[in-house]
Amino acid sequence: MMSNNYNKYGEQFQVDQEHFDEFYSLLKDTQLLKSDFFLKQGDKCKYLGFIKSGTIRCFYINDQGREINFGFYFENEFFTDYESILCDTVSNMNIQAIGNCEILLLSKEDLQGLYEKDAYWQKFGRVMTEKIYLDAKKRIDDLICYSPENRYLNLIKREPFLVQKIAQKHIASYLGVTEQSLSRIRSRIIN
Numbered sequence: 001m002m003s004n005n006y007n008k009y010g011e012q013f014q015v016d017q018e019h020f021d022e023f024y025s026l027l028k029d030t031q032l033l034k035s036d037f038f039l040k041q042g043d044k045c046k047y048l049g050f051i052k053s054g055t056i057r058c059f060y061i062n063d064q065g066r067e068i069n070f071g072f073y074f075e076n077e078f079f080t081d082y083e084s085i086l087c088d089t090v091s092n093m094n095i096q097a098i099g100n101c102e103i104l105l106l107s108k109e110d111l112q113g114l115y116e117k118d119a120y121w122q123k124f125g126r127v128m129t130e131k132i133y134l135d136a137k138k139r140i141d142d143l144i145c146y147s148p149e150n151r152y153l154n155l156i157k158r159e160p161f162l163v164q165k166i167a168q169k170h171i172a173s174y175l176g177v178t179e180q181s182l183s184r185i186r187s188r189i190i191n
Helices: 002-013 017-024 082-087 108-117 119-145 148-158 168-175 179-190
Strands: 028-032 037-039 047-053 056-061 067-073 094-097 101-107
Touching: 002 017, 002 047, 047 108, 067 119, 067 168, 101 108, 108 119, 119 148, 148 168, 148 179, 168 179
Parallel strands: none
Antiparallel strands: 028 101, 037 094, 047 101, 056 067, 056 094
8 A cells, every 4th residue: 555655655755665654654634625724824833734636825914914825836745834833933824725625744743753763854854945945035036036027927937737727816916916917917928
């Protein structure tokens, strides 16, 4: 049974076969229904999540009460609020299912236990943290360095399926524009 799970998830988890069973045995299978929250602003993050199926969005609520999408996560991707987990602080973000999701959860305690176990898991944690940092840096670079139109073009180049899976209001928020502005950007690109 575990070999089937390794064939299915080993590469996505970036865990070698020797360590896979140990990792997989700590995961808890669960579901989120559409609009369910994995994490709400003001709560401490207790889990690292992995999406078996479905889509998750990460967003903030600004001081005017508007939702600002920061990221989207899809099948075979990890997601969490690392700042909350690492610093043991309450989260400033919300993480919510856009549709029904099947996810695997690894508790903060089990993750910390792996880190303390041996160098293999410390490297695993470092690689995950580096990926999260690079993804966040790309996001910040997009917002600082590019016009809304170029942000949209970058987005469809990097994640072409996103425009079919995510509501336009969420894409507009992610790009930092209104829905009307996004509509104008799209029509300029098409024409």
